[in-house]
Structure formats: C-alpha cells, structure tokens
Amino acid sequence: MTTLVLPGADGSMQPYTLVGQPLVRPATPPRFNRIAYAAAHVVSDPLRDVAPWDRPAIDWDATLRFRHHLWGLGFKIAEAMDTAQRGMGLDWAGAQELIRRSLAEARAVEGADLACGAGTDQLAPADARSLDDVIRAYEEQVGFVEGEGGRAVMMASRALARVARSGNDYRTVYGRILSQAKEKVVLHWLGEAFDRQLAGYWGSSEFEPALETVLGIIEDNRDKVEGIKISLLDDRLEIALRDRLPEGVLCFTGDDFNYAPLIEGDGARHSHALLGIFDAVAPAASLGLSCLAEGDGEGFRAAIEPTVPLSRKIFEAPTQYYKAGVVFLAWLNGHQNHFSMPAGLQSARGILHYVDVFRFADQADVLDDPDLAVMRMRTLLAMNGLG
Template identity: 65%
Template sequence: MDITLPEEGGRSARYQLVGQPVQPVIGGRFSRLAYAAAHVVADPLAMTDPWSRPVVDWGKTMEFRHHLWRLGFRIAEAMDTSQRGMGFDWASAKELIRRSIAEARTVEGADLASGAGTDHLAVSAARSIDDVIAAYEEQFAFIEGQGGKAIMMASRALAAVAKGPDDYARVYDRILSQASGKVILHWLGDMFDPALKGYWGSHDFDAALDTVVAIIERHAVKVEGIKISLLDAGKEIALRNRLPEGVVMFTGDDFNYPELIAGDGRKHSHALLGIFDAIAPVANAALVKLAAGDRAGYDALMAPTVPLSRKIFEAPTEYYKAGIVFMAWLNGHQHHFSMIGGMQSARGIRHYADIFRLADRAGLLADPDLAVARMKNLYAVAGV
C-alpha cells in the first residue's frame, strides 16, 4: 500500500507503507507505574465558535479513556495534554474530572489522577502568594471532594508572583500539608509552557533541584512521586538519585523515555507521559516484555516510537497536542481532526506527513487502510 505525501522543498513523493500494526497484550502485567496523559475529543458540530468555551464530545472522550484502561494504563486526567491552559478552562476540566472519576469506578482496576492547578486564576489577577494558595486549594478541594487523587501542576500565576525559592516553598508546604491523600508533583519545563521559565525560583537547574528536593523531603509521606518534563535525561536522573525512599520518579521526558523507564540496573523511572496517549498499543506490548525480563524485546518495540515522539514534541513543543489528536484520528478513535481552539492548525501539513510515516514504521497505524484514506482526505483539503 502506498500514498503520495509532501516532502521538504514543496515536492511530493510516493510513500510505501512498511509497518505491521503491533498487537497489545490485553491483561498483560507491567513492572512500572504507567500513566497516560489523555487528550479530550472536541465536538466540532456543537462548536459554533471554536475559540469560545470548549465543547467536548464526552462520549468519545470517555471511550478513549476506556481504550487506555483496557491496555493497562493509569490515566493522568486534565493535564496539559488535554489542552489545560491552551483552550481548555477549569470549568471544563472540572466536568472532565467528575466524569472520569465516575467512569473509573465502573472499570475493575482502573486508576486515575487529576491535574490540580491555578488556571482559573488569571495571571494578571494574581497579586500575592495567598492568591495562588487559594487557587490551588479550590482545585484540590474539588478533586479530593470527588474522591480523586491530585497531580499538583505547575502554576503560571505562581511563576509570575513568586520572588524566589521561599515563595515556592511556602505554597507547596501549605498545599501538601493539607492534602488528604498522596500527591504527584509536576515539574514542567518552559519548552512546554514558556510562562513557567524560572520555576522553583531560579533559572539555574541545580538551585531549582535543591528547592524541589527540600520540599519533597519535608513532605515525603504526602508525595507519591514527581513527574519531571525537561526533555533532558541527565536532569531527570539527577533528581531521581536524590528522591527520598518511597517517593518515585515519573518520567515526563517524551524524548528519552525508553531508557529512563528501563533504568540503569540500580534505579528506574516510572512513567507519566503524553506520548503514551498516541503509542499506547506499542507501549503496552513493550512494558509487558520489560516486566517479563525481556529487555531486548522491550527496546525493539520502544525504539521506533522515539523518532515519532520527537517529531510530535518538536519545537514549539507546547503544540504537541496537535500530533496526539492527529494520531487518535488516524487510528479511528474519533471521526474528525478538530481540536479545541482550532489547535490542529498549530502544525503544518508536512509535520503531519512526517508523523504518518513515523507512526507506520513504529507499527502504530492500527488500520492502515483507514489511516491512508484519512490522510488522503486531509491532503485534499490542504490542496496537496
């Protein structure tokens, strides 16, 4: 099977599909905690204005969560993969969290944690650290009131008003001391959100590392783990090596995740990844092999997903959500390629062609005939 795809320089060339769809292992055992940060499915027929308040296709959104649970993944809900802070507001996130927690109760063994941030507090309206604390408290109260577990997301408002590391410590000390259950922390780099530059009160990694480690050490009984998303394996390992006993590392490194999850024989990372949304069938099969002690089999499956992930998360990295939703559309998880805020327009047509090729090579086109048909429709609209 082949298809004509655009290349650099305005040329087009025939591409021969080479991949064989990888079959996941339903009911397989993982030796790592594996959270997939899940996207939301927009309802394009209900959105009279795509830039207005988001309209979600709740049925398809919940169906996708069942797809991830069926493959053995935990779900990180209402995170940046769901376009939090990029068109998906707190009012919509509350409804998503409420529905997902309720849905998880219908699935044996389903696990879910939800993002608690301060995004209902406009950065321009944040005047003090107390404003940030109050915003976090509101979101924690909602999630915990639903019986959910919270992921403490990085805060744009905190980054804007904090004058140094002590202000970060004050906020995190307050929220963690009040949390009813264990919390996952999230260190999100500015490549994902430029407004978070200098998080933890310093532009120097080592100084920031000291700040976050000190916070975790003070609250180790309340911290399940920390997800770090800096796209730098060395920085993740530096933090991993300093975590207190019982606090786990969740890799958020969508560039280097296979080696970090596999570990170095002494320590390893667990996973909380946006790319797992797109590569779930292959990641499932690979994690089952890793749990069985088959490192070579794990590497063979995971390695082809890395070029795909690096393409999806290439700069400007914050637009990676478009590639995630594109993959869901190619694989039939939704009937359209529309996103909240029209975010599908954030990437160019050659970018999507590259994703198609790399997804094929990684065995991630579940139904090649469907994927080719949808690509042809996309390129016809683009005038290719």
C-alpha cells in the same frame, strides 16, 4: 502493500509505501513492573462548537471511550493534564466536568486507575497579586479532585511563576497545599519548553538551585508526596533528580525525547512514567512494558525504541503544540471521526509536520488500521491542496 503520494520539504511529491504492521491487542489488560500513566487528550465536538476559541465543546462519549482504550492496554490515566489542553482550550470548568466524568467511569471499570491534574488555571496570572491568591486557587482545585474521590497531580502554576520571588515562596505555597492534602500527591516539574510562562519555576532559571528547592519541598512533606514528574527533555537532569529523591518517593519521567532508557533504567534505578506520548503510541508502549515486566529487555527495546523518533517529531519545538500530533494520530487510528481540537489547535502545526508524523507512526507500528489511516491522510492532503 499500500502506497500513497506525500509531499516533501522541497515541494516535490514522492510515493511512500507503508511498512508497518498493526500490533495485536492483549485479551486482558497487562500488568507492568513500572507505574505507567498515559496523559490523555480530550475529543472536541465540532457539531456543537460555535465558539471554539472561547467556549469549545467536548464530545464526552468519544473522550471517555478513549480512556477505556488506555485502561484496556494496562495504563493508568493522568487526567485533565496539559495533554487535555489545560490552559490551551480546556478551562477549569471543563476540567471539572472531565474529572468528574472520568472518576465516575473509572469506578465502573475493574482495575481502572487515574490521577487528576490540579493547578491554578482559574486564576489568570495577571490577576494574581500574592501567594495567598495562588494558595486559594490550588486549594479549590485539589479540594475538588479529592472531594470527587480522586488523587491529585499538583500541576505547575503560571500564576505562581509570576508572583513568586524566591525558592522560599514555592516552599510556602507547596507546603501549605501538601499539608492539607488527604492523599499523596504527585508533583509536576514542567519545563519552559512546554510552557514559556513557567520560566524560572522553583525560583531559579538554573537547574541546581531549582533542584534544591524541589528536594526541600519533598523532604518537608515526604508523607504527602508520592513522586514527581519531571518534563525537562534532558535525561541528565532527570537522572540527577532521580538519584537524589528520598527513599519511597518515585520519579515519573515526562521526557518525551528520552523515555525509553529512563524507564528501562540502569540496573540500580529507573523512572516510572507519566507521558503524553503514551496517548499516541499506547499499543506499542503497552507491549514494551509487558516485555519489561517479564524480564525481556530486548523485547521492550524492540517495541518502544521505534516510537522515539515519532515522539521527538510530535514534541518538536514549539513543544507546547504537541497536542496536535497526539490528536492527529487518534483521528488516523479511528478513535474519533474528525481532526478538530478545542480552540482549533490542529492549526498549530503545518501539513509537512503531519506528513512526517504519519511516516514515523507507520514505521513505529502504531497505525492500527493502515487502510483507514491512508484514507484520512489523503483527505488531509486534499484539504491542503495536495489531492
């Protein structure tokens, strides 16, 4: 057993002995009975990063290798979403390149699938003057995704949150974009915990009026909506939405606190998944979903439930900085050779946060190479004066 010395919240240094066991990878991509999208991160290139806050450089080879890792575990990929630091280090030009490269890569991989985030982040919220400004921004991004042969996830818009005055404004904008879409679209309900600029989205700060607006948009455009991802970190609200969706419209959980029971369901209804945490816990999530597809609920819970404390730590407030924990685990697991992020976002969390993530990852069996993880954890501690 491997032991290292880790700091505690009280400033003391205590030995910690690893308890986890690396999971065996499937020989071929497994099949699930839930649609499971992993929202994937991007890998920065620190050797070309001359202005990481303004013009971050992306390591395209490592970024695409990570997509193969997810496809090999049976996941679809939610590309260029908030996990890829959209609006927090990855701008629209970078997102276009990411979408173009990932779609091309997917076409060369049997069974690979992905959907791509389309929003309005090329339009600064302060520059939005009207709904037409927002519509034009959405049209550009959805048009780009579909022009490249992809399917769109219609991301929440900071610009729309700024200029909209009622739920009817949202119905106008979404109705216009959905009416033009060539393929079915996944809508995205991203809560204020993830992005404070989305406060009052759908025209209300209260859930029930917002829900009515969302359901109205879906009912008006049923033939263009595949489903909706809801990320409010409250399972009761997700179930309330799920129970009222029209037949054939899917609910994708984005609840990184309560995903395990939401995916398993209550026997009558269940959620599919579009989750950033699946980037970080892909082997365990893949094993759990494989068990669920075989009717083994106990096996699903045994694999997935230990990842929940880890996810709750990674997504703790301020929740929008969860990307740092996701990339930290990618580094620990050898998917990239550095812990450097676009816009330097690794600095958004403190050393004690990363120490807790390390412990929870070990206990969830998601450290693929414990010796490598320990070596890199020791390096991080030494960089913070704890070596």
